[in-house]
Amino acid sequence: MAAEALVELENVRFARGSHPVLAGVDMHIPRGAIVALMGASGGGKTTMLNLMAGTLRPQSGQIRIAGQDLQKLSEDAMYGLRRQMGMLFQHSALFTDLSAFENVAFPLRRHFRLPENLLRKLVMMKLEAVGLRGAAGLFPAELSGGMGRRIALARAVVMDPMLIFYDEPFTGLDPISVGIIASLIKRLNTALGATSVLVSHDVEETFSIADYGFILAGGKIIAEGSPADLRASDSALARQFLGGQPDGPVPFHYPARQDYAAALRDSHAAGEVL
Amino acid sequence: MAMLEFIPQLGRRALQTVPGLGVASRFLLSSLLSVFNRHFSFQQLFRQIYGFGVRSLILMVVAAFFTGMVLGFQGYYALVRFGATSALGTLIALSLLRELGPVLTALLFAGRAGSALTAEISSMKATEQLSAMEMMAVNPLAWVVAPRLWAGIISVPILCAIFDLVGIFGGYLISVPVLGVDGGTFWAQMQSNVTFSGDILTGLFKALCFGVVVTWIAAWKGYTARPTAEGVGNATTLSVVTASLTVLGLDFILTALLFS
Numbered sequence: 001m002a003a004e005a006l007v008e009l010e011n012v013r014f015a016r017g018s019h020p021v022l023a024g025v026d027m028h029i030p031r032g033a034i035v036a037l038m039g040a041s042g043g044g045k046t047t048m049l050n051l052m053a054g055t056l057r058p059q060s061g062q063i064r065i066a067g068q069d070l071q072k073l074s075e076d077a078m079y080g081l082r083r084q085m086g087m088l089f090q091h092s093a094l095f096t097d098l099s100a101f102e103n104v105a106f107p108l109r110r111h112f113r114l115p116e117n118l119l120r121k122l123v124m125m126k127l128e129a130v131g132l133r134g135a136a137g138l139f140p141a142e143l144s145g146g147m148g149r150r151i152a153l154a155r156a157v158v159m160d161p162m163l164i165f166y167d168e169p170f171t172g173l174d175p176i177s178v179g180i181i182a183s184l185i186k187r188l189n190t191a192l193g194a195t196s197v198l199v200s201h202d203v204e205e206t207f208s209i210a211d212y213g214f215i216l217a218g219g220k221i222i223a224e225g226s227p228a229d230l231r232a233s234d235s236a237l238a239r240q241f242l243g244g245q246p247d248g249p250v251p252f253h254y255p256a257r258q259d260y261a262a263a264l265r266d267s268h269a270a271g272e273v274l
Numbered sequence: 275m276a277m278l279e280f281i282p283q284l285g286r287r288a289l290q291t292v293p294g295l296g297v298a299s300r301f302l303l304s305s306l307l308s309v310f311n312r313h314f315s316f317q318q319l320f321r322q323i324y325g326f327g328v329r330s331l332i333l334m335v336v337a338a339f340f341t342g343m344v345l346g347f348q349g350y351y352a353l354v355r356f357g358a359t360s361a362l363g364t365l366i367a368l369s370l371l372r373e374l375g376p377v378l379t380a381l382l383f384a385g386r387a388g389s390a391l392t393a394e395i396s397s398m399k400a401t402e403q404l405s406a407m408e409m410m411a412v413n414p415l416a417w418v419v420a421p422r423l424w425a426g427i428i429s430v431p432i433l434c435a436i437f438d439l440v441g442i443f444g445g446y447l448i449s450v451p452v453l454g455v456d457g458g459t460f461w462a463q464m465q466s467n468v469t470f471s472g473d474i475l476t477g478l479f480k481a482l483c484f485g486v487v488v489t490w491i492a493a494w495k496g497y498t499a500r501p502t503a504e505g506v507g508n509a510t511t512l513s514v515v516t517a518s519l520t521v522l523g524l525d526f527i528l529t530a531l532l533f534s
Contacts, residue, residue: 055408082411093402107410110313110417159410 006031006163006195007052012061014047021047023219024061029212034189034196036206039216040241045199046090048216049165052197053085054078065163083111086156090168092148094140100127100151101136107159126154129191130184146177150184157188163195164188170202178202182209203242207231215241301497302490304415305423311416318417322425326387330433333386337378338370338437342444345369349445350453359455363464366445371468371477375438377525380484383430384517388492391422392513395496396506404497419493426489427482434481438474476532483528484521491517 007029014022021044029035037045050056054070063070094103104123127133130150170178186209189196200206207227215223215238223238240248308314349365398404404414449455492513499509
């Protein structure tokens with residue numbers, strides 16, 4: 001990872017109440033790369049995206065994007081920086097009262113005063129790039145899950161961002177849509193000269209497009225490297241995650257206060273199941 | 275022993291509530307001040323005034339008409355015993371202008387527009403639309419919350435004025451043609467006993483306060499709802515209940531203050 005880092009995290013800690021989510025994370029994301037953040041559900045991946053996007057603040061540690069320390073930015077400066085970021089949300093987060101066209105046009109209309117014909121061209125270019133120019137007039141309720149995700153992708157990149165976040169972009173989609181989204185992420189990253197951070201637990205699809213990956217467990221990074229490095233990792237946790245084994249360092253059973261036999265005895269005595 | 279438990283519990287509740295009120299007040303203030311934010315849109319404001327105000331008109335007019343007519347009957351029933359039916363116009367006008375107009379407008383507004391406002395904002399939150407907006411560098415307070423808050427604050431006093439007017443007309447229809455009170459006396463008594471600053475403005479000032487409170491509660495409940503289907507439902511119910519009770523409580527405080 002010799003390339004210049006666009007995103008840098010240093011010893012980032014974050015907790016929700018008394019529950020620690022991130023326990024000292026260091027991470028360097030090089031400019032121009034597609035970087036995957038993987039790990040079990042509830043492992044703090046989405047929290048990390050929100051920290052990088054500045055919608056959450058860490059309890060300690062530093063997050064720098066393009067050399068700017070997020071903790072030191074004023075709210076206005078943070079909004080300014082976000083104009084250079086795009087995010088694809090897990091459930092698309094399209095504005096339900098706006099058509100596909102207006103959804104994509106939304107950031108442009110809010111930030112610039114463009115003549116209508118120029119705005120149309122910019123929006124149509126992005127819709128064409130995701131293959132949905134023909135769906136411009138449809139409303140979110142009329143779109144399939146995969147189409148909605150593509151419209152949301154067009155909206156995320158309409159301002160030509162330098163940094164694009166993808167939160168579980170493959171979840172809940174059919175195999176064709178998964179393939180389309182994966183190839184779009186790759187193509188858009190190259191075409192826009194952007195850097196992409198991808199949160200996913202879909203190992204195969206993610207490895208097919210990612211240049212580098214991090215595996216997150218227990219609030220720390222347990223393995224990092226190219227997809228090939230990660231597959232060869234000797235960490236038992238990484239192997240359990242990548243191999244999809246139900247039991248291992250991450251136990252199948254959620255910790256219980258009593259052992260199973262004692263719990264059965266007690267519930268039998270009390271005449272109830274729980 | 276129960277009392278000893280109760281006192282620290284009360285203290286804990288107060289300690290939880292007070293910071294919450296502070297955060298809600300900051301939310302109100304920064305939303306209202308977002309009118310100066312570059313993402314505040316007057317087009318959105320007019321659209322919301324149309325949605326909240328104009329589309330609540332039929333409800334207000336029907337409710338006001340019936341309220342006025344009932345006041346006519348009820349007032350006549352009481353006044354006729356003292357031979358004072360000439361004061362019926364004054365009674366109807368004062369009841370509507372000072373109390374029933376602002377309070378009923380606010381309660382109906384909470385049910386009609388406040389609930390819709392909470393449901394809209396909370397479902398936008400549940401479907402990540404507010405987060406998406408923030409990621410697109412558009413402040414949701416300025417684009418979503420502020421136009422709705424201002425629309426409520428502007429609409430309620432106007433709706434209240436319309437409520438008063440229609441209510442008085444409903445009262446007139448019952449008093450004069452139906453119950454046979456003299457029309458000239460009805461209007462003349464009303465004109466000489468109702469003051470502009472003391473009665474009409476007082477009522478409209480109350481309506482303004484209620485407008486702030488109802489839309490503030492509705493927006494706050496929506497903005498802080500749990501992002502689930504159940505959360506949206508609960509927030510909507512709580513919004514109407516809290517707003518209605520707050521309006522009634524605040525009405526007592528305002529009446530007591532303005533009365534003296």
